[in-house]
Amino acid sequence: MSGGSRDPYPAAEGWSAWPAPAKLNLFLQIVGRRADGYHQLQTVFRLLEWGDTVHLRPRDDGAISRFGESVPGVSADQDLLVRAAKLLKTASNSPLGADISVEKRIPAGGGFGGGSSDAATVLVALNRLWRLRLDTSTLADLGLRLGADVPVFVRGDNAWAEGVGEELTPLALPPAWYVLVDPGVHVPTAELFAAPDLTRQAAPAKISDFVSGNLLGNAFEPVLRRREPAIEAAFRALARIGRPRLTGSGSGCFVEFADRASAEAGLAELSGLRAWTVAGASRSPLQASLTEPV
Missing domain, CATH: 3.30.230.10 (Ribosomal Protein S5; domain 2)
Structure with missing residues (x-):
């Protein structure tokens, strides 16, 4: 070539x-x-x-x-x-x-x-x-x-x-695909932890609560959505294709889908956002690379 x-x-x-x-x-x-x-x-x-x-x-x-x-x-x-x-x-x-x-x-x-x-x-x-x-x-x-x-x-x-x-x-998590959105804003984590409207005393949950689908929220989501119009706009746009969620304490948002075709169909419904589709991993790609010769 x-x-x-x-x-x-x-x-x-x-x-x-x-x-x-x-x-x-x-x-x-x-x-x-x-x-x-x-x-x-x-x-x-x-x-x-x-x-x-x-x-x-x-x-x-x-x-x-x-x-x-x-x-x-x-x-x-x-x-x-x-x-x-x-x-x-x-x-x-x-x-x-x-x-x-x-x-x-x-x-x-x-x-x-x-x-x-x-x-x-x-x-x-x-x-x-x-x-x-x-x-x-x-x-x-x-x-x-x-x-x-x-x-x-x-x-x-x-x-x-x-x-x-x-x-x-x-x-063990089932196979899944995700539409990710980067709203492009960055709020320091320390500032978020200090926010007076952050919920800090949630009732402890068990793994079974997550497996049953009862745990989907993120404590930082309401704080960031009130503070950052770009994050609120991303959530509103993603709500048209599924249930939007926030990752970590950052601005990244996502919607989960069962397969690639559904994720790509969801992505096609979005416009004006930095968005893309990715697959969930069953195990880290880094661990897989350790089996290869250097």
Whole structure:
């Protein structure tokens, strides 16, 4: 094939590519607050067959070097990918380093878990590339130091989650497709948790409540819909094709469908929104990639 642009991350030069899947929160409620100030949540994480791609190349000199920007305006020292690599290097006492880059597809601030998933992919992939042989629980504990959503991406299972989101129970979910919408607004999570109209004392639920279909809401939805006209507009548009829901504490919205054809038919009914269809994953694409030779 001629005329194509050169691959900026050629395998012949030591690069490998690793998936960093997005997630949805199929419901989310706040059931209390811990003594340390962190809120206690209950949620279900659904991993998706769509997300970012992290590119890694081991280095012998121990340096951790970022190529490009993960999120515009975020310095290398604050970048979750770089922080993940440095944390793993310190924890394992590895003499190796890495070049790191990411192809971003997951919108920042949408509640789709992009930064957390990128960090988890760095931990999991470098554990293999550096031949550290750390177990999944150790990697998940490291991930929790980077963010509450990182462990679910490290473990790679759809899950019922409690605590701050790190107490995970794997959950088998039926196949599903989703129409996702990114309204393009970003409200800081700390600001949302401080909102006076946020419900913080929901009655604790059980997995059976979710399985029966009784749990679909998100504690942040009414707060964000009142504050952000773009999110309210997205909900109104999605309500014409199904039951809209919010993911995480971001602005991302979605509607679930049983199959691809129904999701694509729903998408065709929308206009004027940044919207697309994706499949739910039965397990993380990152875990599947670990079976392939590097």
